[in-house]
Amino acid sequence: MTRFLLLFFCAVLAFSCKPGIPKDIVQPEEMEKILFDIHVVDGYVSSIPTPDSAKKVSAPIYKGIFKKFGIDSAMHAKSMAYYYSRPDLLSKMYDRISDKINKSREDLIKKHEKQTAAEAAKPAAPQPVK
DSSP states (O other), rough: OOOHHHHHHHHHHHHOOOOOOTSSSHHHHHHHHHHHHHHHHHHHTTTTTTTHHHHHHHHHHHHHHHHHHTTOOHHHHHHHHHHOOOHHHHHHHHHHHHHHHHHHHHHHHHHHHHHHHHHHSSSOOOOOOO
16 A cells, blocks of 8 residues: 555656746747737838837837736746747747738738728719819
């Protein structure tokens, strides 16, 4: 009986110590959302022709993203350092982020095409008589 109990406790200890994401690190699903928003903002900021203006515009937007997800820049930096040290996790996250960005881009293109087609189908407004 003691051997059974010893074996049981050893098994419990072995299976209870699963390596996982620490609690002080942003979890992968949430990190994907944060990185998606950050990359969308990066795309917008890169389209601003003046670098000084881009810096002024981007800082509050990044702070807004962090506030939206309930983190700060230090937590983001710590989480990114954690994921950089685990490239397999980061690669999987970026695969999903890339898919999401491509899908969003395709949705925007389709929406734009529908708007353009709807505007082209509208009859021309009558010109006022002079």
